[in-house]
Amino acid sequence: MTISADHTASGHTERPVDADPVAEAVRKFGISVEDYMLPARHQIQMVDPDGRLKPEDEQGTEPGHEYPLPGDDELMVAYEQLVVGRRVNDQNSALVRQGRMAVYPSSHGQEACQVAAALCLSGGDWMFPTYRDAVAVMARGVDPVEAMTIFRGDWHSGFDPLKHKVGIQCTPLTTQLLHAVGVAHAAKLRGEDTVVLAMCGDGATSEGDFHEALNFAAVFHLPVIFFVQNNKYAISVPLAHQSVAPSLAHKAVGYGMAGERVDGNDVVALLAVLDRAVKLAREGSGPLLVEANTYRMQAHTNADDDTRYRENSEVAEWRAKDPISRMKTYLTDRGLLDGQVEARILEKAEAVATQLRDGLSEDVPVDPQGLFRHVFAKPTPQLKEQSAMLADELARDAASEEAEK
Incomplete structure (x- = not known):
């Protein structure tokens, strides 16, 4: 049930909801079950680290793609959210050092995943984030101060999950995947047009809840997209010590669902892949798994010393793949971004940072009852x-x- 260029996805949207997806693919395209279920041979990348758009028919070690390019308006919104998200990450790290927040798991470097996750969903869809996905929560429309309330040590999440269709961020790994599957199951029973995006990291794929969530979603053919942000470390444990699978996307085939790999620092590719995944899920293709290859540039949290388990040279290598500079170059070369627009975006980012500083500096009245x-x-x-x-x-x-x- 792949959604990649290597295994043609045309025709999937015409499949009856209750039809066997594997049998349908083999009947229509005459391909093997393995080819139908497995992810593309190479990760999907549309804009390279230098900000250049890769032609669809490009040959070489990383061939082209079949995904349509997202619209200019969507790309500009995404870039603005990227810039705001980076400023939020850096501001929150400063607030932790100032004692205004108890802890903050930064997503500096992973903003492209965060933004694409929020933008691919419609208003009635649900998103279930991890503790590292505060930027995605904000991009979904949650007030910045409310989104950060949980990190100052308050007893509640700070926002209304039902209003924003966003699950509560929490520390336990993978529990949110079960909640996501439950919401999707309920929506299907009610006949609602709802897609659920369930976010997790590479470390979460080693948890039992990951297996239970994917298996349940596949067996009951639920409209869930499992979005794995593979940032290469489960705190200090590298991916090589977690799994020897060819990729985390390959795990999808064991549950009877399609998997796809995408460059997690390429917001253009992320939007294209996730937009199609949401479309397929909404039209009845069942669950899908998308693995985004990205990198956590900063420590796991302010309580972590990442120099004990990774080299500075590795961090520098990934800094050259930064999602914001890549997108800035691409949009500038296309004439969509100029100095005036950039200044407006930076001004908005600074306004959000100011809002966070002011809001998280206020004393919260304590009611013991x-x-x-x-x-x-x-x-x-x-x-x-x-x-x-x-x-x-x-x-x-x-x-x-x-x-x-």
Whole structure:
């Protein structure tokens, strides 16, 4: 059920929802099941690290692609989100050092994946991010301060998941994939036109929840796109110590779904691949897996020392593949980006950074009774008793302080 150039995707959208996808592909194209399910021989790349568009019929070590080029408006929106996302990453890292945030897992270098994940979805679709996907959450329309509330150590997520169709960011690996599959299953049972994008990293593919989510989605033929951001390290564990599969996209075939590999620093290719994946899923192709090859430029979090497990030369090699500089060159050469537009985008990015600084510097009133307020819809007798005990203790403390004055 591949969506790549190596294995023609034409005709997939005409397949009846309940038809066997493998049998349909073999019948229409006369190809083997293996060719039908496996990802392209080479990752999909449309704009190279120098910002040059690769011709569709280019030959060589990385052949061309069959994906249509995203529209200019979509590319300009994506570039703006890239610039804003980079500024957010750098600002949040500074806020952690200033003590205004408890922790921040930066996605510096991975912004192309973040932006494409948000832009490929429609308003009624759902996105389930990882803890590193704050830029994607913002690109989905969540207020920047609300998106970062969880990283300042607050007890709640900061935003309404239902309003934005964005799952809560959380630390446990891969649990969000099960939530994503559940939402997709419910939407299918209700007859809703909903596609779910489930995000994870390379380390998550080693978790049992990853297997359970993909297997369930495939068996029940659900409209889920599993988007794996392969940034080469599960904290300090390199990919070579996690899996010996040809690629993480190859794991899809074991579940009966198509897999694809894409340059995770090429936002043009990401948009093209994910846009088509969403289209196929919406039209009944079932789940798909997309692996984006990218790199985490900064430490896992502010508590991590990445110099202990990777060389500076490796980081420098990936710095040359930066998604923002690549996109800036491409858009400038096409006449879509000039100094005036760039200045406007940088001004917006700085405004978001200012909003974050101001919003995360405000003291948040603490209500101790909030510990009990949202545990259950209807408080249990035990919770009521504990709440009353705390209220009594706080009242006695307040009276004692007043008497001492």
